[in-house]
Amino acid sequence: xxxxxxxxxxxxxxxxxxxxxxxxxxxxxxxxxxxxxxxxxxxxxxxxxxxxxxxxxxxxxxxxxxxxxxxxxxxxxxxxxxxxxxxxxxxxxxxxxxxxxxxxxxxxxxxxxxxxxxxxxxxxxxxxxxxxxxxxxxxxxxxxxxxxxxxxxxxxxxxxxxxxxxxxxxxxxxxxxxxxxxxxxxxxxxxxxxxxxxxxxxxxxxxxxxxxxxxxxxxxxxxxxxxxxxxxxxxxxxxxxxxxxxxxxxxxxxxxxxxxxxxxxxxxxxxxxxxxxxxxxxxxxxxxxxxxxxxxxxxxxxxxxxxxxxxxxxxxxxxxxxxxxxxxxxxxxxxxxxxxxxxxxxxxxxxxxxxxxxxxxxxxxxxxxxxxxxxxxxxxxxx
Ligand SMILES: C[S@@+](CC[C@H](N)C(=O)[O-])C[C@H]1O[C@@H](n2cnc3c(N)ncnc32)[C@H](O)[C@@H]1O
Numbered sequence: 001x002x003x004x005x006x007x008x009x010x011x012x013x014x015x016x017x018x019x020x021x022x023x024x025x026x027x028x029x030x031x032x033x034x035x036x037x038x039x040x041x042x043x044x045x046x047x048x049x050x051x052x053x054x055x056x057x058x059x060x061x062x063x064x065x066x067x068x069x070x071x072x073x074x075x076x077x078x079x080x081x082x083x084x085x086x087x088x089x090x091x092x093x094x095x096x097x098x099x100x101x102x103x104x105x106x107x108x109x110x111x112x113x114x115x116x117x118x119x120x121x122x123x124x125x126x127x128x129x130x131x132x133x134x135x136x137x138x139x140x141x142x143x144x145x146x147x148x149x150x151x152x153x154x155x156x157x158x159x160x161x162x163x164x165x166x167x168x169x170x171x172x173x174x175x176x177x178x179x180x181x182x183x184x185x186x187x188x189x190x191x192x193x194x195x196x197x198x199x200x201x202x203x204x205x206x207x208x209x210x211x212x213x214x215x216x217x218x219x220x221x222x223x224x225x226x227x228x229x230x231x232x233x234x235x236x237x238x239x240x241x242x243x244x245x246x247x248x249x250x251x252x253x254x255x256x257x258x259x260x261x262x263x264x265x266x267x268x269x270x271x272x273x274x275x276x277x278x279x280x281x282x283x284x285x286x287x288x289x290x291x292x293x294x295x296x297x298x299x300x301x302x303x304x305x306x307x308x309x310x311x312x313x314x315x316x317x318x319x320x321x322x323x324x325x326x327x328x329x330x331x332x333x334x335x336x337x338x339x340x341x342x343x344x345x346x347x348x349x350x351x352x353x354x355x356x357x358x359x360x361x362x363x364x365x366x367x368x369x370x371x372x373x374x375x376x377x378x379x380x381x382x383x
Contacts, residue, residue: 059263060172060205061254068138072175075139076183084357085141085248088280088374091355091363092142092247095376096278097161103349103380104163105130105242105275125157132162133241133270134169135206136249140180143169147190147199166198168241170209177203206266210238240272246279250321251314260316265328271381274347277325278378280355284315288373318352318370318377325350325379347382 074080104126128151137143147167149160171177181201184190193199202209246267253263264277271277282288293312326345333344353376354369365376 058172058205058207059253059258059266061252061256064252064254065173068173069175072139072173072179075141075176075179082139082141085138087357088247088355088363089141089145091365091376092245092280093145093160093162094365095280095351095353095378096243096245096276099276099278099351099378099380100130100161100163102351103274103276105272126161126163127157128154128159128163129165130163130242131165132167133209133239133244134167135244135246135267135270136252137169137171137176137180137201138173139176140169140183140201142245142247143167143180143199143201144184144187144190147184147193148187150193150198152189152192166200167193168200168202168239170202170204170206172203172205174203177201206263206270210266210269212238236269238270240270240275242272242275244268244271244275244277246277248280250279250281250316251311255314260320261324261327264321264324265331268325268328268379268381269332271379273381273383276378276380278376280374280376281321282315282373283317283371283375284312285317285371287371288312288315291373318375321377322350322352329379329381345382347380349378349380351378352376 071081075082077083078086128149132146134143134146146162146164149162150164150166151157151159154165169180171180181194184194184199184201190199194201244267250260250263253260267277282292289312292315326348327339329348330340330342330344333340352370354366354372355363355374355376356366356369356372357363369375
């Protein structure tokens with residue numbers, strides 16, 4: 001346990017004092033078109049306050065946006081405050097690959113079994129036909145790495161297990177989206193995807209994505225959803241994606257304006273039937289309290305963050321996430337009016353594995369360590 005102490009922290013653990021309010025500016029009516037002004041023209045504080053007043057949808061906390069704005073300039077510094085996220089990124093790809101190996105979304109929304117997937121993988125390179133949405137992408141550490149796996153030539157097979165055809169990355173923090181776009185332009189391949197629209201950064205919220213029409217999103221489809229258990233079917237007009245990712249975000253939503261269950265349900269509604277919602281977060285347990293709050297916030301040289309930087313109470317335990325996901329799928333099955341029966345969970349899969357940092361070796365998946373702190377989780381929607 002001591003060996004993982006300082007590194008098994010959430011980004012929040014490395015929080016620097018907030019120095020500014022949000023600089024986000026976007027309209028609630030946007031239709032999934034980039035709303036971010038060029039990097040050079042950062043909105044004024046007055047504009048950001050305008051955004052905050054107008055923004056009513058929202059799972060977004062003003063304090064969180066202000067905090068993450070203050071980290072934007074150092075986001076891509078591998079030794080900076082976002083170091084933990086940089087180090088964790090390879091594990092995200094590993095975990096996504098494990099999800100796809102277990103059940104691969106299919107473009108015709110028919111479920112693929114692990115057996116059929118394994119057979120396809122063994123006989124031919126899988127197509128790069130999966131559309132991704134990264135919610136709370138921050139400065140783009142994961143989104144950019146995923147975009148790098150999109151083939152330049154669509155007729156080419158996917159170069160990695162991600163099978164990515166497109167990536168839409170969204171974040172409510174304007175400064176981070178600006179930094180993300182600026183960094184993405186440095187890589188010719190990624191820049192090319194930005195230009196073609198296969199890779200998009202949008203300064204927007206999940207709520208606004210769900211309020212938009214799917215036709216404006218080339219990488220997504222709307223579906224008419226019905227389940228065997230549901231007596232009604234609901235027509236979905238908002239964008240849906242094969243893979244929706246939510247890395248280190250759920251513990252940052254505003255508990256005063258939304259609930260975890262409702263936020264998770266919204267995330268799931270952005271997932272095509274047969275697709276995956278994949279995330280990572282931190283357990284709210286006694287060991288994680290010790291590791292992430294008490295020890296990590298101890299005076300130097302033991303601690304690595306200033307005292308008071310954790311919000312342990314906002315951490316989420318795996319069984320809670322599992323339960324909220326089930327509840328969300330049942331509500332989605334009947335349009336959210338009532339609560340469908342357990343048949344709505346047919347085809348649902350749940351995956352969860354702890355992740356710890358071993359000095360000198362980096363982050364490792366450690367099954368059974370979910371209670372210690374960081375963990376990956378995934379929910380597959382039934383078809
Ligand atoms: C710890 S960072 C993680 C960034 C990125 N997912 C990564 O792991 O590299 C949390 C991100 O969540 C975003 N965020 C906060 N509240 C959010 C909300 N309600 N909906 C979507 N994103 C949110 C923040 O702006 C910030 O970029």
